[in-house]
Amino acid sequence: MTNGSASLVRFQDAAASAEPEIRSFMGNEAIARGAWEAGVKVGTAYPGTPSTEILESLGTYPAEDVDAQWSTNEKVSLDVAIGASFGGVRAMCAMKHVGLNVASDSLMSQSYIGVNGGLVLIVCDDPGMHSSQNEQDSRVFGQFAMVPVLEPSDAQEAKDFTKLAFALSERFDTPVIVRSTTRLSHCRSPVVLGEREQFSTKGFKDIPSKHVALPSNARIRHPIVLEREQKLKEYMNASSLVRWEPGSKEFGIITLSTCYTYVREVIPQASILKLGASYPLAEDVVRRFCDSVERVLVAEELEPVIEKELRAMGIEIEGKKYFPRVGELSPEILREGLHTAGIINELPKTTDFNVETVARPPVLCAGCSHAGTYMALRTIDARVMGDIGCYTLGAIEPLKAMDACVSMGASIGMAVGMAKANATDKPIVATIGDSTFMHAGIPPLIDAVYNNANITVLLLDNHTVAMTGGQDHAGTGRTLRGEETHRIDFEQIIRAIGVKWIKTVDSYDVGSLFRTYREAIQYDGVAVVISDRPCALDPVKIKGTPFQVRSDGCTACQMCMNLACPAISWSNELFDGHHKVKIDQTTCIGCSMCAQVCPSDCIQLNEAGAT
């Protein structure tokens, strides 16, 4: 995993020169820049690919300009932004698509309530699931919550649309979503920089009938939201967010986001209607566009959001008949779809050799502190309810020590349910990382204690959000800007919840892990083991003296292989017909777990290999 912040450009000095400056920006950096130029005062996020770099980038702007902070989860992130908006300043929160599920409860109400200072949510979808548990289309949430959804196509638009989102938020009294996707968030293109707009705070406005989500207030607000939708449609019809690029009279394509760039590349001769927003739709312009060409296709990524809207308007339209509803769109896929639709006659010749990248299964890093945990866990033959983080890799070969994983923080609740189902004689264990525990693991632990569940919880504390590149959180004692802050003490929280059996072990002490897990599962009630050891990659990659295998002592028992360490592989030498093992000296970080589990004591430190 890479830490996005390492490649981020820092911007403190950016806006001063007379000529407009042009920089190469990742979409996420452009979004941060747009927010900064829009005068954002509070920026929040919980990390999640592909959105993480937005807040990391915002955190490179002066602290006097913007309070950029990690939140414990996406709902908290949105709630903090809402509070700042109520307080009269512009506020933004960023999240990956599934984060919007977590934040949605507040979003649904805030749509009725509206804003004071501009309130913008950046939601980054991950078509193709490069690093996600699903590929849901956040635009559906925008429609559901009745908040505008802007969809930039490149980094310049990512900046411009983010700025515009704040203005629209204030003008129409609504939260606004800017939807990005992995291709936009992580690709670079040129961006013209602008100055930061200066705003003085509007101050808090005391309007309880608007700000308090009571049925009596909400009943009045709902029709206002519908009126707002109508006004936004009128705005969209006249707005430069919609761009009509005339071309062929035979066929037109309605598109938006990065799909627009694929359309331009593959079929520039088409008439193109580029929408800057998927909700609300610029209905009048769309209708006129459709009337102007014989045949219209919609090219959009994931769900047929626009296609369905147009059908509901009674317009004959094609789209998902030719383009897939799953995965990313690409020029190649678009071309194929247009070929099937009979719009493109010939496909380019393919080469004889396969140029597709060979997929490699993900592995834990050498020295990963989760490896010993899963090895030990396998020996107690438990039903393991897992969670989301690097340790989810414990589900696959060779560790294969996780039975289920659903969403962030779900492990403990699932373990409670599994215990209540009485479906197994095996001990029931939940595994959860430190950041995930903070995110959504505390309420289910309270539930477990409250409902007397007989479960063991393994809290895998590697002192970072490793999965998304090593961000800080409330349990690390550092803020987004790297300043020291209070470190939330897991053990204190867990005790305060009422857990009576709790032990902390060093994740590298394999013997201790084995013994402690055995003890924990014997306990009748909620037992918690904190496996404590910083991530081998964070904050700097640890590189200790490597271990090596004394080949004459190796009996090819392959016990060390159970750690799934990428530094350990089979050697060409055989013992009793089986491959002995060897350790790659550059990859090994010297964690010692393999030496601890080696029964023939043939894994030893290689002092000569120390760097």
Ligand SMILES: Cc1ncc(C[n+]2csc(CCOP(=O)(O)OP(=O)(O)O)c2C)c(N)n1
């Ligand atoms: C709702 C939601 N938000 C964010 C993410 C992105 N994400 C995946 S795992 C994870 C946290 C991992 O941290 P931790 O639990 O400490 O485990 P580690 O990766 O450090 O082992 C995050 C933020 C997500 N998958 N779902």
